Amino acid sequence: MGLGAGSIAIIAIVALLIFGPKKLPELGKAAGNTLREFKNATKGLADDDTEDKKKNKESETDKA
Numbered sequence: 001m002g003l004g005a006g007s008i009a010i011i012a013i014v015a016l017l018i019f020g021p022k023k024l025p026e027l028g029k030a031a032g033n034t035l036r037e038f039k040n041a042t043k044g045l046a047d048d049d050t051e052d053k054k055k056n057k058e059s060e061t062d063k064a
Helices: 005-019 024-063
Strands: none
Touching (some): 005 024
């Protein structure tokens, strides 16, 4: 259920009509920045989870 080329083209045309050609690049930049921040935040959570698992494994080894 992905977006095909036709769907993306229709979304782009509608966005162009609603926001106009001058505002569209600003919206794209804002969306890109938001996506980048989200990826960095989720990467940080994944790194924390990996560190927690590693610490738990080390503490289990120390107890044995």
